[in-house]
Amino acid sequence: MSNGADGSQPKVAANVDLGDVSLNQAVADGMQRVETLLMQELSKGEAFVSEKVLHLTKAGGKRFRPMFALLASQYGTEPMNERVIKAAAIVEMIHLATLYHDDVMDEADKRRGVPSANARWDNSVAILAGDILLAHTSRIMSELGVETVAHFAETFGDLVTGQMRETIGAGEGDAVEHYMNVIREKTGVLIASAGYLGGVHSGAKPEYIEALQGYGNAIGMVFQIVDDFIDIFSDTAQSGKTPGTDLREGVFTLPVLYALQEDTPVGEELRGILTGPIHDDATVEHVLALLARSQGRQKALDDVTAYLNEAERHLEALPECATTDALRNLARFTVARVG
Structure with missing residues (x-):
């Protein structure tokens, strides 16, 4: 597993006790495979690009979304197969891309305990790092087929809609309803996608x-x-x-x-x-x-x-x-x- 930004092992969701020894081991093994794939894919390309893209990846994170994809695959006939591992990785990569873009919009200084990309470099670099993450994600999605590409086109549309909704504000509308719509589009849909892809690519x-x-x-x-x-x-x-x-x-x-x-x-x-x-x-x-x-x-x-x-x-x-x-x-x- 890749080291964190300070040289330590990143904390991932696989550290969570799932209440069953064999399931804990299976998910830990799967998360290791996801982490390896993330590092391999995001290291591709020019060094000055991969350095920025790997910045938040190496900082760790809970990795809940890929873990949920792995758990969802347990309901299929081929749990945690190579397609599931790729699906789990792309969910995390999409999430990472949104973090880069969110930090620019929020003018954030910190993310996952390290300087945000926009603080360490600048807004343009942070936006482009998010964009290259989407390019890497698209490449892996193409390997999983048209259904996965179509699913993520819809999912990413929801993510952007949620961000735009939040940016524009509730206006004269109901503030609570607006808030619920924003968190459904910005948070709920991507976790739902992890469950969908883990199930689909395991044959559930x-x-x-x-x-x-x-x-x-x-x-x-x-x-x-x-x-x-x-x-x-x-x-x-x-x-x-x-x-x-x-x-x-x-x-x-x-x-x-x-x-x-x-x-x-x-x-x-x-x-x-x-x-x-x-x-x-x-x-x-x-x-x-x-x-x-x-x-x-x-x-x-x-x-x-x-x-x-x-x-x-x-x-x-x-x-x-x-x-x-x-x-x-x-x-x-x-x-x-x-x-």
């Missing part, structure tokens, strides 16, 4: 593939809402994150949006304060205290529960086995992160 039954897609979309919604929840309500020592980072950047996530809609003194005060980014610590602390008193926390948790239940319903369409248990536990573990 159509009903299993549909269930895996549905689970992936639902769990993507859970992941994003929980991440946003942690930004506001977590303890720094527990999460490693500074509470209120999104507020400082003027990004209002689900608990905040619900709180802003409240017809209460708390909601009224928040509407007076939250008109853009917050630049001083005292105001951030005050807003966090107001949010703790609001209904936003509980309403966001209710949505998490609803998406978790949706994920569970999709799992009911899959056979009971170690893989289904693993997917069920992964969903519950994600929700448990809110404390």
Whole structure:
């Protein structure tokens, strides 16, 4: 497995205990093959190009999407075959490409614990690094066939739509509905694609593939809402994150949006304060205290529960086995992160 940017081994999703020894080993082996393929493919071309493309790859990451593709392939007649490994790799490469582009749009300084590409080089280099990732991805997709190319054309259309939707903003529309559409398009669809491709390229039954897609979309919604929840309500020592980072950047996530809609003194005060980014610590602390008193926390948790239940319903369409248990536990573990 490739070394991280600091010379250490990157942390990948294969380190997660899936609750079954043989499944743990199979996924760890599969993730090693995915990582090897990533390094081989992204090292192709001119050195000055591959250096930039490998920047975030070497930094590690959870690698949840390729892991889910490998787990999805367990429902087929040929789990973790070479086509599945390629499918898992291209899902991660698409994800990496979106990170390069997102960091430019967000003017981010850090990504995966290292300087973002736009901070280390510049915006043009970061955009081009994302573009070359899409070129590498297209080459591998062509090896998997027209169906995979067509699927990703639709998926990438959704990803771009979500980014554009977020950039333009809700306008006069419902802010919560807008937020849900954005995270479905930016997060849910790519995790759903991992389930789809893992199932398709392992020979899984159509009903299993549909269930895996549905689970992936639902769990993507859970992941994003929980991440946003942690930004506001977590303890720094527990999460490693500074509470209120999104507020400082003027990004209002689900608990905040619900709180802003409240017809209460708390909601009224928040509407007076939250008109853009917050630049001083005292105001951030005050807003966090107001949010703790609001209904936003509980309403966001209710949505998490609803998406978790949706994920569970999709799992009911899959056979009971170690893989289904693993997917069920992964969903519950994600929700448990809110404390």
